[in-house]
Every structure is written in structure tokens, then in C-alpha cells.
Amino acid sequence: MTDPRTEPDLDARVARAQVDIQKIVDWAEAYPLQVFQELDKQEWEEVARVLKEQGAPSLARISASNMRHVIEGVRKHAQDALSALDGEK
Numbered sequence: 001m002t003d004p005r006t007e008p009d010l011d012a013r014v015a016r017a018q019v020d021i022q023k024i025v026d027w028a029e030a031y032p033l034q035v036f037q038e039l040d041k042q043e044w045e046e047v048a049r050v051l052k053e054q055g056a057p058s059l060a061r062i063s064a065s066n067m068r069h070v071i072e073g074v075r076k077h078a079q080d081a082l083s084a085l086d087g088e089k
Contacts, residue, residue, distance in 0.1 A: 009087070013084045013085055013086075013087055014084075016080075016081075016084035017081040018081075020077045020078070020080040020081035020084065021077070021078075021081050023077045024074055024077045024078065027070075027073060027074070027077075044059070047059055
């Protein structure tokens with residue numbers, strides 16, 4: 001079996017992996033603190049209180065949903081990068 005890291009198209013596979021890794025970096029930079037400031041403890045508590053009063057989903061449930069979305073996106077790009085390096089892409 002040939003080691004995929006020694007095949008002639010290694011440069012192309014590395015370039016594809018770099019594209020996928022750059023997508024992760026771009027996503028991480030999409031919400032700069034200069035535009036989307038972090039909430040302080042009082043603001044988080046206020047949001048949680050209002051959601052609860054309105055019978056809306058809890059802040060924990062909303063946060064978990066957002067994190068699942070983010071980590072699934074990161075996983076997809078990381079898997080694509082690994083697949084490119086393995087010659088599967």
C-alpha cells in the first residue's frame with residue numbers, strides 16, 4: 001500500500017486541507033469583540049430572566065443549540081481537511 005503522504009498530488013491535498021482549515025479560522029473571526037461585545041454577568045442574568053418570564057426556551061438550551069451548530073461546522077471542516085490529507089477528497 002502506498003503512503004498517501006508520498007504521492008505526487010501531496011501539494012494539492014495540502015492546499016485543499018489549508019482551504020478547509022482557513023474556513024475554521026474565518027469562522028472564528030466572524031464575530032469580533034469590537035462589534036459583538038461580551039455580555040457581563042448582569043446582562044446574562046437579565047436575558048435569562050426575560051426568557052424565563054416569557055416562557056421561551058432557556059438560555060442554557062439556546063446556548064447548547066448554538067454550540068452544537070458551531071462545533072458541527074468545525075468538525076465538518078476539520079474532517080474535510082483530514083480527508084484531503086489522506087487523499088480521500
